[in-house]
Amino acid sequence: MKTNEELLKFYGVELNKRYIITEKSDMAHANVDVGEKFKIENLCNKELLMHFEEREFYCYLHTLNGFSYKPCPEEVLDEVEKNFLANVIKPYQKYRRRINIIKRKSSDGKWEWIDVIKYCGDIVFPALTFPAFPTGKMYKGMKVHKEYTLEELGL
Numbered sequence: 540m541k542t543n544e545e546l547l548k549f550y551g552v553e554l555n556k557r558y559i560i561t562e563k564s565d566m567a568h569a570n571v572d573v574g575e576k577f578k579i580e581n582l583c584n585k586e587l588l589m590h591f592e593e594r595e596f597y598c599y600l601h602t603l604n605g606f607s608y609k610p611c612p613e614e615v616l617d618e619v620e621k622n623f624l625a626n627v628i629k630p631y632q633k634y635r636r637r638i639n640i641i642k643r644k645s646s647d648g649k650w651e652w653i654d655v656i657k658y659c660g661d662i663v664f665p666a667l668t669f670p671a672f673p674t675g676k677m678y679k680g681m682k683v684h685k686e687y688t689l690e691e692l693g694l
Contacts (some may be wrong), residue, residue, distance in 0.1 A: 571591070651677070
């Protein structure tokens with residue numbers, strides 16, 4: 540029987556790191572779907588389990604045999620920021636493919652803010668400008684002056 544360390548190495552995963560299911564074979568676990576995120580946990584220093592946090596579902600590590608998976612990209616927004624932005628852009632859902640969000644910084648470096656921008660062909664229209672906040676206090680996962688698609692932000 541393999542040790543937990545050998546199992547982690549065999550499956551190419553690490554404890555407490557998040558992964559996402561990319562493909563599912565016909566023989567894969569029926570309760571798990573492509574796109575679901577999980578992390579490997581060692582409960583009570585005994586059994587390694589896959590923990591699907593979004594629905595509090597656990598299954599054994601050998602279940603990975605039926606899936607392809609890759610590490611999850613780092614989350615840019617926390618849950619509060621994500622929920623807020625999702626609600627703010629609801630009226631713009633019909634423009635979803637043409638909306639990006641960018642974090643800006645004041646020239647003195649003391650303030651930051653978020654702009655929601657809309658594209659119409661090659662022309663950029665500022666759709667919304669959020670109130671400024673002190674630098675480093677909000678949207679910490681976003682880089683300044685980098686445009687993010689809604690998909691990159693998980694919206």
